[in-house]
Amino acid sequence: MTIAIEAENLEKTFKGKRQVRALDGVSFAVEEGTVFGLLGPNGSGKTTAVRVLTTILRPDGGTARVLGNDVQKKAGLVRTIIGLAGQYAAVDENLTGRENIQMVGNLNHLERSFVAQRAVELLRQFDLTDAGDRPLKTYSGGMRRRLDLAAALVARPTVLFLDEPTTGLDPQSRNDLWEVIEQLVDGGTTVLLTTQYLEEADRLASRLAVLDHGRVIAEGTPASMKADLGATVLEVGLSTIEDARRTGAILDALGPHTPLVNGTFVEVTVDNGPQAAMLALRNLDGESIQPTTFNLREPSLDDVFLSLTGHRTEEDEEGTADDGPPDGKRRRRWTRRAEQALPVATGELA
Amino acid sequence: MTTTAIAAPTVSGAPHGGGILTRARWVVSDTLTLTRRNLLAITRIPEALFFSTVQPIMFVLLFRYVFGGAIAVPGGLPYVDYLMPGIFVQTVAFGAVSTSIGLAEDLQKGLIERFRALPMSRGAVLTGRTTADVVRNVFVVIIITAVGLAVGFRPTTGALSYTAAILLILLFAYALSWGFAVIGLSAPNSETAQVMSFPILFPLTFISAAFVPVHSMPSWLQGFATYQPVSVTVSACRALMVGAQVTGHSTWFWTSRSLVWSVLFLIVLIPLAIHRYRTRT
């Protein structure tokens, strides 16, 4: 098997008002023709890693190679191999969709006729044919993301970097984009994808690495990661702390995973969701406990973190609200609620 | 993997990172690509069109018909003839602000991030921007010339001299573009770039010989107001367009000093802009 992307001990510290060690010895390898997921919360170093790998940023230490070419020593060559769709759709607002694609094609020094034909192809592939000659100001967020990806593909890159490609998109647009990415991989493209969503990594990536504070804290297949986690999370809300404590004891009997009690809120990962839910409800009823909320959900990045590090994902102190996805909001609310309810146990969050 | 079979065809047919000649061609082609892009943007941003057309016209009308009557010009020169060289220089100077705003915006929106991952010439982001400025300014001086003629501006020195004045203005504007490029690359966002630009522009354009004779100012201001770059260039244009009598020195006196300022700016500002572009993370 050929390795398409290789990171070895990458280090990067941003100096400024306060020093940030964005990459603290990051290593991983991506097999040719596969999707590799870099999973991590805001501020964990995903974008910095992508910037190093795409020749944009010089690391303080370590080496990186794309198809065997050192990204620093052979930056010019690497740039002809790769495509990049950054975290924020990097498109020119004042141009039309077609003009954006053509601009990137021309900057790749491709033949004009090829660029024109490629623009038609890409607009069709990304369902932007009708919007192709409209200025970008009229595009929705999902359309911008699609155009951004289309522009990254003009020169038919063999290695593609996607930095949080679906953050901020509605579920429909997210699904559309996932399908496009899957098509690309079927065509032989190697993809490195960063994401905050376990669901996304699970759907697309064949391997993933979890980043925390610039370090890889876990690496493996999504399946192995979920096996460690338990397949489903059961969340129960109660009206009193006493009820929560008793519920915790009941849920503990459901399986191998230990429930987490946070104030009036209890959650536990379970291997068989529906079965566990029925059992839990039956036992709660038997003890005359009335839950106020009762949810089954997929494990999130948050749960991965909890199981790997013993703490939930932290907000970057610079805490920008720019990631704004539905999951992100829920995660923040949950973290805050946990802090209010149980200041001692969550003290390490600070 | 059939990497080579599906590789997209490049213009030169040569693989990237080729010889010096290929590289030189790419510098030119990338500069043109981005020049075109920046010019398209001007035609599509109403504010940009406004700043380069309507604003100078308003200034001409304002000074010609509102303030002009109160301003005494030495030697009995009609005020409109005194004014127009000032309008030219002031307009291109204000226009250069769009360079700082545009670059700051490209940085902010991540466009430059994308450019950095492309196999394009590194300097093209800056040369494309400043070249677009030159093209825009050619249109601007044509518009101002037309407006000036319409309100009674009568150049007296002949076409050659007038053309020399226009070239001097375009060179000065080009030098300023690099200065505002530095500002745009230093600002955290486009709003700040704009805010940073005006405190530099206002004293340069208004504490100058652009609109009023310098001898009407307090004596402690006169030295700066006479020899700062905008004033020197205005005086050079005045001498080249309507004669040197009102300027107090010979045409060559002002022209040479304007050239020195412009060249000095370019020598300092181009490397500075490139450095800022390289080191901006």
Ligand SMILES: Nc1ncnc2c1ncn2[C@@H]1O[C@H](COP(=O)(O)OP(=O)(O)O)[C@@H](O)[C@H]1O
């Ligand atoms: N250009 C920069 N200057 C200073 N600090 C930065 C810069 N880029 C990123 N950082 C910091 O480095 C850390 C990692 O950032 P980043 O790689 O963007 O994380 P992610 O993409 O996972 O959200 C964060 O703490 C961030 O604030």
Ligand SMILES: [Mg+2]
């Ligand atoms: Mg990021």
